Amino acid sequence: MMHIMDQKQYTQALNDFLLTGRPFLGICLGLHALFERSEEAPDVKGLGIIPGFVKKFDIDLSVPHIGWNGISIKKESGLFAGLDQSEKFYFVHSYYVVSEDESAVLTTTNYGVEFVSGIQKDNITATQFHPEKSGRAGLLVFKNFLESAYESVNEQPGSIAVSGKTKLTKRIIACLDVRSNDQGDLVVTKGDQYDVREDGNVRNLGKPVELAERYYMEGADEITFLNITGFRDFPLEDMPMIEVLKATSENVFVPLTIGGGIRNYTDKNGKTYTALEVAAEYFRSGADKISIGSDAVLIVEEYLKSGQKTGQSSIEQISEVYGSQAVVISIDPRRIYVTSPEDVKHIVIETKEKGPKNEQYCWYQCTIKGGREGRDLDAVTLARVCEELGAGEILLNCIDKDGTGAGFDIELINLVKSAVSIPVIASSGAGCPEHFYEVFKETQAESALAAGIFHRREVPIVDVKTYLKDKVEIRAIL
Numbered sequence: 139m140m141h142i143m144d145q146k147q148y149t150q151a152l153n154d155f156l157l158t159g160r161p162f163l164g165i166c167l168g169l170h171a172l173f174e175r176s177e178e179a180p181d182v183k184g185l186g187i188i189p190g191f192v193k194k195f196d197i198d199l200s201v202p203h204i205g206w207n208g209i210s211i212k213k214e215s216g217l218f219a220g221l222d223q224s225e226k227f228y229f230v231h232s233y234y235v236v237s238e239d240e241s242a243v244l245t246t247t248n249y250g251v252e253f254v255s256g257i258q259k260d261n262i263t264a265t266q267f268h269p270e271k272s273g274r275a276g277l278l279v280f281k282n283f284l285e286s287a288y289e290s291v292n293e294q295p296g297s298i299a300v301s302g303k304t305k306l307t308k309r310i311i312a313c314l315d316v317r318s319n320d321q322g323d324l325v326v327t328k329g330d331q332y333d334v335r336e337d338g339n340v341r342n343l344g345k346p347v348e349l350a351e352r353y354y355m356e357g358a359d360e361i362t363f364l365n366i367t368g369f370r371d372f373p374l375e376d377m378p379m380i381e382v383l384k385a386t387s388e389n390v391f392v393p394l395t396i397g398g399g400i401r402n403y404t405d406k407n408g409k410t411y412t413a414l415e416v417a418a419e420y421f422r423s424g425a426d427k428i429s430i431g432s433d434a435v436l437i438v439e440e441y442l443k444s445g446q447k448t449g450q451s452s453i454e455q456i457s458e459v460y461g462s463q464a465v466v467i468s469i470d471p472r473r474i475y476v477t478s479p480e481d482v483k484h485i486v487i488e489t490k491e492k493g494p495k496n497e498q499y500c501w502y503q504c505t506i507k508g509g510r511e512g513r514d515l516d517a518v519t520l521a522r523v524c525e526e527l528g529a530g531e532i533l534l535n536c537i538d539k540d541g542t543g544a545g546f547d548i549e550l551i552n553l554v555k556s557a558v559s560i561p562v563i564a565s566s567g568a569g570c571p572e573h574f575y576e577v578f579k580e581t582q583a584e585s586a587l588a589a590g591i592f593h594r595r596e597v598p599i600v601d602v603k604t605y606l607k608d609k610v611e612i613r614a615i616l
């Protein structure tokens with residue numbers, strides 16, 4: 139950020155603005171930039187308005203720190219007027235600020251360490267969390283900031299200082315598999331073990347924007363759109379998905395992830411687009427994270443063959459420009475049963491869910507093109523290499539469980555989770571609120587995703603959260 143601002147000669151203008159005493163609100167990098175230097179870019183100088191620096195998390199927990207966490211308010215401020223003390227805000231970052239000016243510290247948050255999550259010094263306010271993605275609580279912060287822009291902050295009804303450790307919540311994610319039906323309408327669909335057709339027709343479970351808005355209102359902590367035919371359609375030609383994102387982000391203030399078709403592509407006229415360009419269009423349209431499925435498998439296969447990073451893959455390019463927290467890898471694995479661990483060169487587990495011939499062992503085969511093609515690669519290796527290439531989160535589906543309502547594949551989730559240090563989203567198989575509790579109790583997954591039970595209104599999100607309340611740290615529905 140500072141490099142580009144320097145290049146475009148914006149830095150002086152911003153500095154001049156800050157010194158005029160006019161109100162300023164920085165978010166995330168907008169907080170980091172106020173400090174003197176950052177481990178993220180050691181050769182670039184920060185604005186240096188606040189003494190201190192930016193440091194990478196060095197903790198025994200998944201990094202990036204992704205999700206909803208609390209704030210301990212360290213001094214009275216109008217910014218949090220009217221907010222409940224238990225409110226959570228959305229964080230997504232691998233670096234945090236270390237302020238050498240104690241008096242500037244507005245809030246702190248706990249994640250392995252207690253770090254500064256907000257500062258306020260005269261006219262300058264900045265937060266590590268994203269108010270624009272923090273639902274009602276975030277919108278109230280903006281309202282308070284705008285109102286305080288016209289009055290002295292100290293004249294605002296202040297919030298009371300809160301102390302005590304904050305906790306990161308487990309996230310409940312609603313997933314919308316989107317594709318065109320046979321009539322050409324973009325619909326939310328849902329398969330059983332990835333088969334989305336019923337009596338020959340694509341199942342139609344609703345309109346993407348409407349459903350996303352409903353889930354936001356019902357308390358979803360995040361929303362994911364998967365363009366499930368993206369592997370054959372090119373997203374920049376398939377403009378409806380971009381329109382869906384734009385329309386959704388007008389009314390939905392929680393993080394949005396979009397996947398499907400993110401790869402390098404040459405169109406019928408020979409024009410080449412990079413995966414980075416596709417991702418950029420999605421980010422500009424309101425996405426916070428992009429998810430890569432099929433392309434990740436092909437990238438890892440290439441990497442294992444050559445043993446070298448090229449710097450050119452979609453994972454490397456997008457994480458380099460937008461940060462690893464913006465790159466999710468969606469894995470579509472399927473169980474392959476074997477009679478002995480020596481039968482294959484893949485990572486094999488002894489399983490409690492035996493195979494059709496009573497096999498005791500299985501490995502998890504990666505697939506591409508929405509499960510249509512199995513590859514000679516296991517899900518654990520895929521996850522590990524993707525983390526090394528710069529991915530920031532794993533969306534772990536399971537074809538065997540998808541749409542069954544039989545519960546998550548706990549064995550798969552534990553296997554992949556133990557192989558990576560980035561957050562994992564458990565997906566596929568949720569059938570009731572108890573399944574969410576089971577996945578959080580039996581595994582270290584940071585979040586759980588479901589589709590069918592939400593679309594068919596069998597289990598509303600509020601029921602999941604009500605069941606989890608007092609058992610698991612979650613964002614309350616206020």
Ligand code: 1PR
Binds near residue numbers: 331400506509566
């Ligand atoms: O390969 O980069 O173009 O991305 C395509 C994306 O579309 C991938 O993320 C892939 O998972 C997804 N996808 C492709 N085909 C299907 C399909 O269903 N035929 N959907 C598909 C994957 C799985 C989950 C689902 C959970 C929870 N759907 O997204 O939402 O399994 O379902 P449940 O709660 O009903 O059990 P690329």
